[in-house]
Amino acid sequence: MALSRQKYYLELILVGLFIIVVLVLAAVSLRSIENRVRNGAGKALQAVLYTTNEALHVWVADHKKVVMEIASQPRLLELAKMQLSIPRDGESLLKSPTLGQIRSYLQPTLERRGYVGIFIIAPDKINVASMRDANVGTRNLITEQDGRSLDSVFEGNCRLIPPMWSDVPLRDTSGALMSEILTLFFAAPIIDDTGEVIAVFTVRMDPFKDFTRIAKLGRIGRTGETYAIDGKGMLLTESRFDDELRRVGLIKPGKGAIGSIKVSDPGVNLIEGAPSLVPLKDQPLTRLASRVVLGNSVTDVSGYRDYRGIPVLGAGLWTSQLGLGVISEIDEQEALEPYYATRNVVWVVLGTTVTLAAVLFLYMVFIRRRAEEELQNAYDLLEVRVKDRTSDLAALNEKLHREIVERVRAEEQLTRAKDDLSDANSKLQAFATTDFLTGISNRRSFDEGLHQEWRRCVRDQKPLSMLMLDLDHFKAYNDRYGHQAGDECLKRIASVLKDASVGRRPGDIIARYGGEEFVIVLPGTQQMDAFSLGERLCELVRAENILHEGTQVPQTNIVTVSVGLATEVPQKDSFPKALIQKADKALYTAKERGRNRVEVYELD
Secondary structure (H helix, E strand, O other): OHHHHHHHHHHHHHHHHHHHHHHHHHHHHHHHHHHHHHHHHHHHHHHHHHHHHHHHHHHHHHHHHHHHHHHOOHHHHHHHHHHHOOOOOHHHHHHOHHHHHHHHHHHHHHHHHOOOEEEEEOOOOEEEEEOOHHHOOOEOHHHHHHHHHHHHHHOOOOEEEEEEEOOOOEEOOOOOEEOOOEEEEEEEEEEOOOOOEEEEEEEEEOOOOHHHHHHHOOOOOOOOEEEEEOOOOEEOOOOOOHHHHHHOOOOOOOOOOOOOOEOEOOOOOHHHOOOOOOOHHHOOEOHHHHHHOOOOOEEEEEEEEOOOOOEEEEEEEEEOOOOEEEEEEEEHHHHOHHHHHHHHHHHHHHHHHHHHHHHHHHHHHHHHHHHHHHOOOOHHHHHHHHHHHHHHHHHHHHHHHHHHHHHHHHHHHHHHHHHHHHHHHHHHHHHHHEOOOOOOEOHHHHHHHHHHHHHHHHHHOOOEEEEEEEEOOHHHHHHHHOHHHHHHHHHHHHHHHHHOOOOOOOOOEEEEEEOOEEEEEEEOOOHHHHHHHHHHHHHHHHHOOOEOOOOOOOOOOEOOEEEEEEEEOOOOOOOHHHHHHHHHHHHHHHHHOOOOOEEEOOOO
């Protein structure tokens, strides 16, 4: 009897160990599945984020092109010169007949493009022209809120001025006239015949239209949201949850979230009615937003609270060209729904298995004890019963085997679906980093690669050279031969760059910078070597012998390129933007000196 009891305890211990091992393996497997689901959601958010960011860049590039075209019109230059010659007081500027001519000249363009106003800003930052009398003769509001951006335009750059508070009442999305409302501007320099920036021309846009519409395209699922923030973490686009935010008092009735919501962590779930213990002004930015405003590209799939206090997964990046951050988020509950479904199935199956195993074990112990007592008198009967129980166990095992096989098949199908999603994400990533026309890197890929090589050259203290190429008189080429021929010309030039032994070293970058401009980044290359390469590229382009009867380059009727070269050894306190500006200035010098040549950046 003692031996039988010891055997019983040993079996009980073994069964317990078996159950513990199964539960541990199940927990580890579920954790692995959860990590894969979170990472898959992160990749999907990254794809949405980069697509939305690229759409914003395309939108900005389109409007910058329009504003540059307006600012470069000879008629506007003539009127601007006349208005700039008038004394800088509001009464004199308003009485000037030139102001009326400027308004009449620009009104059709504003109505056609949907712009809500203009400024012509003198070098002393005074508005010499505007569609509103109240703005004429006053200091420009861009100077008051974002003077660095305006200074950049006076240096010859066309740029987007990020959303800021308007100085005059504007209409919101409901059509109501509001005094505290955001507005944004596109600004371009007005350049005279000598190449000097004499004023800045700006158009005012409604950020509630295209800007917010592009962000709405990044909404996925039931709770997914893509939005933009400024450097202080303020929301610059509409929120998907305006109704919920009004209900909990974060925004006032009739108001929108734009400019009213700071993307901060309340510390509690506000939607469930829990009051925040931290005053709104003292709440820190959300974990993702606090890193994005520092200029980082971040993906956080571990879960954090958004500005509603709801756990979310997110991805974000800072766009220095636009001066704002873009964040894409989805509620953690929705993102992990596939994992929760799998977890419930696994625990139900394991619970059923463990319960049946325990019941079966206890039942077998009972049968064995009873069998031992009746062994001498009912051996034959016990043998029959054992056979019956064995048959039942086999049937149960077969059923469990079928269930496990079905579950494995389901997991295989889920794995294949995730692989398909991963392939799709990879293709989307390649599309987002490649110029669709020329097949070389696009502007965003160039920016990322330049920053990476800049940091490497800072660390290794090696020179970094940049060649900026521009097709000479390419607008005349398009006007004469058509845009389709222009596209083919761009493809051939890109092919020349790829076939000229450029970009074959690790770190070399060939990219389409925009329009007819290309840029080549050569880390670890001295200025003389880069200059020789620039001259060889000019020769190779001429060797293509692409007919261009509309060119104004002397003594030629073929397509040529002008090249600007800048070289420097990057330092810790310098930025890649300075190198781009130097190469651009060198390119401008090459154009001034007759084009079809290479010029090196030199200090004025």
